[in-house]
Amino acid sequence: MKIKKHSTRESIDGYLFILPWLIGFLGLNLIPMVATLILGFTEYDMLSKPEFVGLSNFIRMFTDDVRYWKSVKATLYFAFVSVPVRLVFALFVAMMLHNNRRGTYFYRALYYAPSVVGSSVAVAVMWREIFGPDGLLNSILANFGLPSDTAWLGDPRFAIWTLILLVVWQFGSPMLIFLAGLKQIPIDLYESSSIDGAGPVRQFFRITLPMLTPIFLFNLIMQMITGFTAFTQAFIVTNGQGTPLDTTNFYALYLYTRAFESFQMGYGSAMAIVLLIAVALFTGLIFKSSPMWVHYESE
Amino acid sequence: MKKAVLLLIALTVLFPLVANGGADKSAAKGKEEMSVIWWGSQNRHDRTIKAIELYMEKNPNVEATYEFAGWTDYWTKTTTMAAGGMLPDVMQQDYARLAEWVDKGLMLDLEPYVADKTIDFTNVVESAIAGGRIDGDLYAVNLGMNSECFVLDVDAFEKAGIPLPPQNWTWEDFESIARELHAKLGIYGMGDGLLGDQNWKTIYLSNGEFAYNKAGTDVGYTDQSLFVKYCEMVIKMQKDGVVPSRDEELAKYGISIETKGMVQKEAAMEYFWSNQLTALASAAGEGRRFYMTHKPRLTKNGPAANYLKPSMFFSISAKSENPKRAADFINYFTNDLDVNKILEAERGVPISSAIRDGIKDQMGPAQLESFNYIDRVAKDNSPLPNPDPVGHSDIMNNVFTPQFLDPMCYGVITPKEAVATLTAEAKKILAKNK
Amino acid sequence: MVEVNRSKRTRNTILYHTLVIIIGIFMIYPILWLGGSSLKPDGEIWTRMSSIFPLKPTLEHYLDGWKGFGNISFSIFYKNTAIISVVTTLALVFSSAFIAYGFARLHFPLKKFWFACMLATLMLPLQIQLIPQYIMFSKLHWINSFKPIIVPSFFGRAFYIFMIVQFIRGVPRSLDEAAEIDGCNRFKTFFSIIMPLCTPAMITAAIFAFYWSWGEFLMPLIYLNKPKLYTISLALRSFSDPSGQTDWGAIYAMSFLSLLPVFAIFIALQKYLIEGISTEGLKG
Missing domain, CATH: 3.40.190.10 (Periplasmic binding protein-like II)
Known part of the structure; x- marks a missing residue:
């Protein structure tokens, strides 16, 4: 049975279902969003009235701001490394913990622990404790007779990697989503393929992975958005500075310090507009490619 | 299933209740209201809260509200408040930012309150006040001397x-x-x-x-x-x-x-x-x-x-509805011995000589050293x-x-x-x- | 044959547990470190920073930290945070599931446009929208109450809506069609077929919603102007001052305590993620 598109009854029902969101969006989200889009074309120090300046924020951003391109580079590097690693790791652990063995409850809590620590102030100190000149990592390296005097967080070559490690290590949310996705795969699919003599590896590629693609799509898009708008980790660990040498000065962090610490809300808003366009483009690309690899049971 | 529906219903009932929960109900009638905001750590918060409570004890007709935050958060918060035109009456200020805030017309000129002695500088030397002047006018009162x-x-x-x-x-x-x-x-x-x-x-x-x-x-x-x-x-x-x-x-x-x-x-x-x-x-x-x-x-x-250098200041918001009260509160911080015994020079060496002498005997060795150091610097320094x-x-x-x-x-x-x-x-x- | 199989299975089990535990140690390390540090007396916090075991364990940081600021103790911050988190979580999960059904199953004009708008709300950093949002909420006289933090959750949030949409799209359509043939309208189909099948997704959403609202600090920072309304995360950040004295022991102790409810919720809810769902019975 093919459902007719846009039947009146269905359209009304559709709007009824999304009505709560629509109200929230139009009533609470839209004003700040539009305001931000407008402020991008102004000079606004927050304390006096915004002044319209046309495209000058954008021109300055692209041609006359050395820190801007460094922050773009740092963010792309961060996103393109951390997102795939985090996703693969999350899927791996979800597969590992997707069973009814004894201890699974306990293990899941164990693996979710880093994500719970989240953005606590204590993380800043803990990260120094692990990556400091005489921290945990160096003492492990020393045990293996390796060079062990690197100040990881203060070294321009490695500082960003400590942040990548921090987010990969907090893989709890994509893991949990994968886990929920695994739970949703009907057991009978596995049962019938077992009868057909398929082994676990084949089952993974024939059933698990295809059935999981909608969830994978979700995780991919969300992780990508989170990666591009990464803020908290760098804010807490580098005290909002993006040090050393701007190697951890992520886009969202830079935008925030421009806006709130240098009183350049207009410039910050302009940066946000560029970010919105870039992320929207990436998201659009992923969506466009999705029919090729995402398998929906319902279609 | 039914549970879920019940929950939904419960939620819609809950909604108005919660939405009003936490709203400000305490605005006591007939009392003068005044609000204060500062940054700091636990130690400063404890002392300042006590100081405000003592102020209300001494001035029973005043209902003071207050809030505090850590350094970084403080500026995010106050900047947002300023943009919304909702700054508290009294605000802790910083030497590096004062000019910016005054330039935007956010802080009140305190000169009239000094003239009518609401803020009393009898025991304060000009050099201790000068840091709060922008283009000659006083916009902020020094809370402690620092170097x-x-x-x-x-x-x-x-x-x-x-x-x-x-x-x-x-x-x-x-x-x-x-x-x-x-x-x-x-x-x-x-x-x-x-x-x-x-x-x-x-x-x-x-x-x-x-x-x-x-x-x-x-x-x-x-x-x-x-x-x-x-x-x-x-x-x-x-x-x-x-x-x-x-x-x-x-x-x-x-x-x-x-x-x-x-x-x-x-x-x-x-x-x-x-x-x-x-x-x-x-x-x-x-x-x-x-x-x-x-x-x-x-x-x-x-x-x-x-x-x-002034370690930090108190300023009054240009939009304050009761600046006289706010000025009185700043004077209390500057000249009241009881409150300074609570504050224990945590914000820096007090600018009033009477207060400095009054609290000296309750200072620990480290604090005395910093008092003495400020004395030494006072005799050998470059102009601010x-x-x-x-x-x-x-x-x-x-x-x-x-x-x-x-x-x-x-x-x-x-x-x-x-x-x-x-x-x-x-x-x-x-x-x-x- | 049987013997060989059994020993092979035992070997696999041992291998599995060893692997899981070894990786697990790296995972639990931060919690242990935080817990251990919170028990160290002041002298040990920095001198024995990398050790997770205190030499002379003490509970003083818990007592000091719990006192909070002035006469406002952590019990008040806990109460505030609990109210916000519980209401936000319930509201978010149900409203998001409801909205998600519309996006996942029904066809209506401008659907793609609204869906794109929804995703766009995730792409503009919240920090940059803070000031217009603050001005908007102050015009509504919502400042200094929980409203700016709680009310939006009744309208769903993009992350959860999108997530549940993806789960609903994984549910075979034949199920709703069967229900419709049985005479269910769409609301009944949602409540009696889709919602139960999406339990894993909703549970997952609940775990996140709780954790995120528990730890959220930007909104409370801006909108709660009285210490009596502060949340735990806000209170924790008020402990430290980079240029002044900071009681790190108290920060560790209170941070550790603040993790417990999040953990408790996780453990309480994750057991619903254990059984695979069989669609067999429903199809029948």
Whole structure:
């Protein structure tokens, strides 16, 4: 049975279902969003009235701001490394913990622990404790007779990697989503393929992975958005500075310090507009490619 | 299933209840209202809350509300509030930001309240007030006097057999002492922070100038080589392991007073603001001996590199509905002995001489040392430079660390190039104030 | 044969547990470190920083930290945070599931446009919208109450809506069609077929929603102007001052305590993620 598109009854029902969101969006989200889009074309120090300046924020951003391109580079590097690693790791652990063995409850809590620590102030100190000149990592390296005097967080070559490690290590949310996705795969699919003599590896590629693609799509898009708008980790660990040498000065962090610490809300808003366009483009690309690899049971 | 529906129903019922929950119901009728906001840590919050409660006790017709936050959050919060036109009546202010806030017309001119003695400066000398003046008018009242200092670990000096330096020591003296301490004790001669922006300012201060000119429209110096020479000295000391390198500063020392080299006995000298000594002493624990001395200067008989700076201020919002009450509250902080016994000079040495004498006998040794140090600085200092100009935070965030400090310390550019960049970029930003 | 199989299975089990535990140690390390540090006396916090075991364990940081600020203790911050988190979580999960059904199953004009708008709300950093949002909420007289934090959750949030959409799209359509043939309208189909099948997704959403609202600090920072209304995360950040004295022991202790409810919720809810769902019975 093919459902007719846009039947009146269905359209009304559709709007009824999304009505709560629509109200929230139009009533609470839209004003700040539009305001931000407008402020991008102004000079606004927050304390006096915004002044319209046309495209000058954008021109300055692209041609006359050395820190801007460094922050773009740092963010792309961060996103393109951390997102795939985090996703693969999350899927791996979800597969590992997707069973009814004894201890699974306990293990899941164990693996979710880093994500719970989240953005606590204590993380800043803990990260120094692990990556400091005489921290945990160096003492492990020393045990293996390796060079062990690197100040990881203060070294321009490695500082960003400590942040990548921090987010990969907090893989709890994509893991949990994968886990929920695994739970949703009907057991009978596995049962019938077992009868057909398929082994676990084949089952993974024939059933698990295809059935999981909608969830994978979700995780991919969300992780990508989170990666591009990464803020908290760098804010807490580098005290909002993006040090050393701007190697951890992520886009969202830079935008925030421009806006709130240098009183350049207009410039910050302009940066946000560029970010919105870039992320929207990436998201659009992923969506466009999705029919090729995402398998929906319902279609 | 039914449960879910029930929950949904419960939620819709809950909604208005919760939505009103936490709303401000306490606005007592007929009472004068006043609000205060400050930044700080737990210690300051505790003391300030007690002070406000005492104020309400003494003024039963006043209902004071208050809020507080950590340093970074404080500015996000107050900036947002200012943008919404909802600043509290009394606001803690910072020397580096005051000019910016006054420039935007957010702070109230306090002159009338000084004239009618609501804020009483009988026991306060002009130099202690001057920091709150912008273009001659008073916009903020100093909450404590402060000055930069080098804290010396007396035990380390004794162990190394090095006499404590005189207060008019020079940077050359400093370098040789730091190297000697390092050679003899195997620890850092000096802790981190030598390349902070304060040294950019005070190198020129001890040359009779300042990083910024008086009007805040340009840098205040012409001879870049003075600062280049200083940077070269520090970079060389970093290379020789006499002071921590930038990567160690970032990865280890720079997070909190508790992690400083001096606290950990890894540095024999350390740079601080004088009002931090109490925190330093308590973090370092019992049995440590500290001596505070002036910052080194350019030449022995030249101007001091120190000035007396207000540690922080109270200002009144330009939109305050009850400025007279707010002014009275500031006066209470400045001149009431009872409240100062609660505050215990945690914000810096009180500006009123009567209060200083009144609380001296309840001070611990570390605090007394900082009181004495402020006395010493009061006799030997350079005049207070104007508050940092509009654009200072822009220079700090977008020029100083990313374009000067880091590239120089990681060897991307030479000190000479670094200082040239800093000067040129600062000039560009300051030119907007013309 | 049987013997060989059994020993092989035992070997696999041992291998599995060893692997899981070894990786697990790296995972639990932060919690252990935080817990251990919170028990160290002041003298040990920095001198024995990398050790997770205190030499002379003490509870003083818990007592000091719990006192909070002035006469406002952590019990008040806990109460505030609990109210916000519980209401936000319930509201978010149900409203998001409801909305998600519309996006996942029904066709209506401008659907793609609205969906794109929804995703766009995730792409503009919240920090940059703070000031217009603050001005908007102040015009509504919502400042200094929980409203700006709680009310939006009744309208769903993009992350959860999108997530549940993806789960609903994984549910075979034949199920709703069968229900419709049985005479269910769409609301009944949602409540009696889709919602139960999406339990894993909703549970997952609940775990996140709780954790995120528990730890959220930007909104409370801006909108709660009285310490009596502060949340735990806000209170925790008010402990430290980079240029002043900071009681790190108290921060560790209170941070550790603040993790417990999040953990408790996780453990309580994750057991619903254990059984695979069989669609067999429903199809029948």
